[in-house]
Amino acid sequence: MSVQRKQIILNEIAFWKKNKLLPEHYCDFLTALYAQGEGVEDERKEKYSQALLAKENKNKTFLYVILGFVTVLLIASLILDATAAFIPIIATGIAICLFLYIAIKLAKTKSIMTPLLFVFSALLLLGISFKVWDVYFIEYPLVLIGFMIGNCLIWLFSGLLLKLVYFSISGMVGTALILFYLFKFYF
Numbered sequence: 001m002s003v004q005r006k007q008i009i010l011n012e013i014a015f016w017k018k019n020k021l022l023p024e025h026y027c028d029f030l031t032a033l034y035a036q037g038e039g040v041e042d043e044r045k046e047k048y049s050q051a052l053l054a055k056e057n058k059n060k061t062f063l064y065v066i067l068g069f070v071t072v073l074l075i076a077s078l079i080l081d082a083t084a085a086f087i088p089i090i091a092t093g094i095a096i097c098l099f100l101y102i103a104i105k106l107a108k109t110k111s112i113m114t115p116l117l118f119v120f121s122a123l124l125l126l127g128i129s130f131k132v133w134d135v136y137f138i139e140y141p142l143v144l145i146g147f148m149i150g151n152c153l154i155w156l157f158s159g160l161l162l163k164l165v166y167f168s169i170s171g172m173v174g175t176a177l178i179l180f181y182l183f184k185f186y187f
Helices: 003-018 024-035 040-079 086-109 113-136 141-162 165-186
Strands: none
Touching: 003 024, 040 086, 040 113, 086 113, 113 141, 113 165, 141 165
């Protein structure tokens, strides 16, 4: 049998196996029969690499869940009243710096975690802004508006700088809504 015909048959058997047209053990037998032992090692390597990829994806998912949990925990600590309000503010500030440092390091690898860390950092910064206003400037509502405009401008400029469309849109829409609120109620 020619090499070309053998390859066509092997491709067809691989198609059957992939689409479950025949039981897997039949396909393995036919592949071993027609390949005469040549493709068996390649198949083992492919299964091994798929297993490694699945394990890596599981680890990444676990890391995403942990980062999300830490973010929610820090936001909850900012919301709850505590006797020492500066502790959650400092802990959240450290987390923001850490998230941004990791995101900048991961930006070179084009990791999906990079935008996730930027979003978590933005949420935590917004939470710190509300907590600082609530603890130190609650009598001055314009300070809260200033904090919110500052957050929106940070989102806008970081979106433009990092080419993150969702930050640019959030910054523009947030700033527009705050300015609309100001003109409606104060002018």
